[in-house]
Amino acid sequence: MHEVVIRNGSVLTSEGIIEADVSIDDGVVTGLGGEIAEGVVEVDAKTCWVGPGFVDIHTHLREPGYEWKEDIASGSAAAAAGGYTAVVAMPNTEPAIDNGPIARFVAERGSTAGLVDVFPAGTITMGRAGETMAHIDELWDAGVRLFTDDGDAVGNAAVLRLVMEYVAQLGGVISQHAVDPSLSLAGYMHEGAVSSRLGMYGIPSAADHVVIDRDLELVRATGVRYHVQHLSSAGGVERIAAAKAEGLPVTAEVTPHHLMFTEEDVASTDPDFKMMPPLRRSEDREALVHGLTTGTIDVVATDHAPHAALEKEVPFEHAPDGVIGLEWCAAVVNGEVGLDPVTFFDRMSTSPAAIAQIAGHGEPLSVGASADVVVFDPNQTWTPTTSVSKSRNAPYLGRSLTGRVRATIHDGRVTAGGG
Numbered sequence: 001m002h003e004v005v006i007r008n009g010s011v012l013t014s015e016g017i018i019e020a021d022v023s024i025d026d027g028v029v030t031g032l033g034g035e036i037a038e039g040v041v042e043v044d045a046k047t048c049w050v051g052p053g054f055v056d057i058h059t060h061l062r063e064p065g066y067e068w069k070e071d072i073a074s075g076s077a078a079a080a081a082g083g084y085t086a087v088v089a090m091p092n093t094e095p096a097i098d099n100g101p102i103a104r105f106v107a108e109r110g111s112t113a114g115l116v117d118v119f120p121a122g123t124i125t126m127g128r129a130g131e132t133m134a135h136i137d138e139l140w141d142a143g144v145r146l147f148t149d150d151g152d153a154v155g156n157a158a159v160l161r162l163v164m165e166y167v168a169q170l171g172g173v174i175s176q177h178a179v180d181p182s183l184s185l186a187g188y189m190h191e192g193a194v195s196s197r198l199g200m201y202g203i204p205s206a207a208d209h210v211v212i213d214r215d216l217e218l219v220r221a222t223g224v225r226y227h228v229q230h231l232s233s234a235g236g237v238e239r240i241a242a243a244k245a246e247g248l249p250v251t252a253e254v255t256p257h258h259l260m261f262t263e264e265d266v267a268s269t270d271p272d273f274k275m276m277p278p279l280r281r282s283e284d285r286e287a288l289v290h291g292l293t294t295g296t297i298d299v300v301a302t303d304h305a306p307h308a309a310l311e312k313e314v315p316f317e318h319a320p321d322g323v324i325g326l327e328w329c330a331a332v333v334n335g336e337v338g339l340d341p342v343t344f345f346d347r348m349s350t351s352p353a354a355i356a357q358i359a360g361h362g363e364p365l366s367v368g369a370s371a372d373v374v375v376f377d378p379n380q381t382w383t384p385t386t387s388v389s390k391s392r393n394a395p396y397l398g399r400s401l402t403g404r405v406r407a408t409i410h411d412g413r414v415t416a417g418g419g
């Protein structure tokens with residue numbers, strides 16, 4: 001008798017997709033194929049894709065400092081519900097994750113919650129203030145591999161270059177919130193036809209482009225691995241394509257909300273469509289979908305950004321930026337982009353794990369490998385109405401989605417769905 005058996009799924013293996021059962025015992029995959037004995041827990045995976053648990057390299061867990069929005073336990077539960085087995089926690093907490101002890105605290109809180117592996121990102125600058133280098137060496141020793149001042153772009157090119165040199169030597173990755181504040185701070189949404197119609201101050205796509213252009217010059221100088229967060233524009237996708245063609249060590253992510261919505265949705269002035277960078281034109285959305293399909297965009301990252309109702313349910317201009325997305329990201333990607341299962345697992349699991357250097361996640365299933373597994377039904381349609389996050393700032397609630405996580409298994413234990 002096995003601890004867990006996943007029956008009749010289309011399983012991602014190193015030989016591609018095969019129809020098989022999977023058995024799991026003591027945290028590892030113990031069998032893959034046919035004729036597998038009964039499990040204490042049996043997961044019916046008929047019509048489902050079975051592969052490595054999703055990895056999100058852009059999650060805001062809000063702890064320490066903003067526990068009324070989310071904490072590491074509640075954010076981990078949302079991640080597990082969405083099929084994730086590992087997340088990278090953004091460092092814009094209070095205090096910020098700019099030193100070793102705080103990074104260790106976040107990772108330990110993640111282990112205590114025990115639902116996903118939580119890998120803290122570290123800041124680029126002290127307190128995310130953009131002025132002096134964070135304790136990069138301490139952060140590295142605490143296991144940090146991804147460095148970002150997310151929430152803000154690093155404005156000071158000299159400081160960024162210095163940190164890039166350090167991180168390049170260590171072998172980590174710089175992950176940039178590529179939005180120029182001097183072009184974005186006055187605005188609330190994409191600068192274009194809809195912002196004109198609404199009489200709302202806009203944020204031009206150039207806000208993203210000027211940061212990416214500057215940073216690529218610093219990447220040429222330092223050789224650092226460089227990742228662009230939440231691409232929002234066709235021009236951003238073009239820049240990543242050109243940088244890759246040039247041979248630069250560059251990767252990029254897109255969020256589920258930028259794959260699903262556009263500036264037209266902002267016309268509702270529902271604050272759940274307010275985020276940074278903003279939702280842009282339908283041509284931009286199409287370029288993001290195409291970029292993810294072709295691989296110019298390497299990964300989908302949620303930018304799961306919880307805000308309490310009392311903060312978000314205010315006039316659009318006053319609302320904070322960001323939406324939650326961990327629980328519906330896979331469904332949005334499946335429904336909006338329609339990837340084949342091999343590409344789907346690459347963008348949701350394998351490539352994110354590679355960018356953030358997360359071992360033991362993102363690999364095709366094999367006997368002996370750690371049992372971090374998701375069972376995803378790409379055909380089920382459903383309408384989410386609630387969330388296990390502490391916050392509800394989700395534009396997906398009440399909307400029909402195609403694709404649903406049937407079970408998530410982390411370290412051999414069913415953490416969501418199942419039975």
Ligand SMILES: [Zn+2]
Pocket residue numbers: 150151152177229230276277
């Ligand atoms: Zn950001």
